[in-house]
Amino acid sequence: MKKISIVIPAYNEEGNLSIIHGEIKKVFLNLPDYDYEIIYVNDGSRDATQKTLEEISSNCPKLKYLEFSRNFGHQNAVKAGMDYADGNAVISMDADMQHPPTMIPDMIKKWEEGYDVVYTIRKYSKNISFFKRKTSDFFYHILSSLSDVELEKGSSDFRLLDASVIDVIRKTGETDIFLRGLVKWVGFKQYSIDFVAADRFSGSSKYSLGKMIKFAFTGITAFSMKPLYLAAYLGFFFSFLSLLYIPYVIYAFINKTEISGWASILMTVVFFGGIQLIILGILGIYMGKIFKQIKERPNYIIRSKNF
Structure with missing residues (x-):
C-alpha cells in the first residue's frame, strides 16, 4: 500500500486545524488503497495552535506535529515537513482551507500516471480585489523576468x-529557501492543475505586501545573477551618459559661459547617488546570502515533536 504524506505549515491557525484535519480524513476515506499521514509544522505560533494539535493527535495516530522553537518562516516550515515525511509522495498545502483538500485525489491520479511533480496554479475568484490580482500578476512577471x-x-x-524529488530537495543546503523556484529547477516530469482559491476559513492572511516583496527578492536572488548584471549595465550606461556632458563643459569653458542651475546639479547628484545605493543594495543582498550560507546555521530548530 502506497503512503501519502500531507505537510501543513501552521502559524496562528488554531481556528482552522480541526476543519482541515476533518476534510483530509474525509478525502482518504474515499481512497482506501492509500495510507496517509498528516504532518503539521507549528511555525512558532503565538495562539493555541500547539495545544490544538496535541488535542487532535491524542485521538488520531495519523497526525504528527513538529513544533519550532520560534517562527522560521513558511518556506522553512514546509521544508521541515518534507524532511520528516516518509511517504511515497508528499503533498504540501496551507492550513487555512484556501487549498481545497478535495483536489488531493486528482493530484494522486496524475502522480499515478507517471508525473513526479503535480503543482497547482491558483485562479482568483471574482470577490478578489483588483489590486490583489494585479500585484500578484506583477510579482510573477518580475520573478520570471529576473530569475x-x-x-x-x-x-x-x-x-x-514524488519521493525521488523530495530526496533531491532534502540534499540542498540552501539557507534562503524558495520552494516554488526550487521545484521548477530540479526538473523531473511535471504537470499543473488549475484551482480556484477559497476564502480563508478563519484568521487573516500572514502575507503582507512587505513580506511579498521580500519573498520576491528571495526568489530572484536564489536563482539568478541577472540583478548583478543589471547593476553593471546601469553603471556602464550612466558612465556613457556622463561623457555626453563633456562637450557642453568644454563649450562653456571656451566661451566663459557661467554654469548656473544649482537645482539641476543637486537633482543629478541625488539621482546618481540613488543609483549607486541601488547597486550597493543588490550587492549587499547577495553578500548577505553568502554570509548566511557560510555560517551553516540550521534552517529551523525543533522544540518538540510527537514521532
Whole structure:
C-alpha cells in the first residue's frame, strides 16, 4: 500500500486545524488503497495552535506535529515537513482551507500516471480585489523576468512531489529557501492543475505586501545573477551618459559661459547617488546570502515533536 504524506505549515491557525484535519480524513476515506499521514509544522505560533494539535493527535495516530522553537518562516516550515515525511509522495498545502483538500485525489491520479511533480496554479475568484490580482500578476512577471526559472502566474505551494524529488530537495543546503523556484529547477516530469482559491476559513492572511516583496527578492536572488548584471549595465550606461556632458563643459569653458542651475546639479547628484545605493543594495543582498550560507546555521530548530 502506497503512503501519502500531507505537510501543513501552521502559524496562528488554531481556528482552522480541526476543519482541515476533518476534510483530509474525509478525502482518504474515499481512497482506501492509500495510507496517509498528516504532518503539521507549528511555525512558532503565538495562539493555541500547539495545544490544538496535541488535542487532535491524542485521538488520531495519523497526525504528527513538529513544533519550532520560534517562527522560521513558511518556506522553512514546509521544508521541515518534507524532511520528516516518509511517504511515497508528499503533498504540501496551507492550513487555512484556501487549498481545497478535495483536489488531493486528482493530484494522486496524475502522480499515478507517471508525473513526479503535480503543482497547482491558483485562479482568483471574482470577490478578489483588483489590486490583489494585479500585484500578484506583477510579482510573477518580475520573478520570471529576473530569475532563471519560469513560474506561471498563480503558482502556489499546493503541490505533490514524488519521493525521488523530495530526496533531491532534502540534499540542498540552501539557507534562503524558495520552494516554488526550487521545484521548477530540479526538473523531473511535471504537470499543473488549475484551482480556484477559497476564502480563508478563519484568521487573516500572514502575507503582507512587505513580506511579498521580500519573498520576491528571495526568489530572484536564489536563482539568478541577472540583478548583478543589471547593476553593471546601469553603471556602464550612466558612465556613457556622463561623457555626453563633456562637450557642453568644454563649450562653456571656451566661451566663459557661467554654469548656473544649482537645482539641476543637486537633482543629478541625488539621482546618481540613488543609483549607486541601488547597486550597493543588490550587492549587499547577495553578500548577505553568502554570509548566511557560510555560517551553516540550521534552517529551523525543533522544540518538540510527537514521532
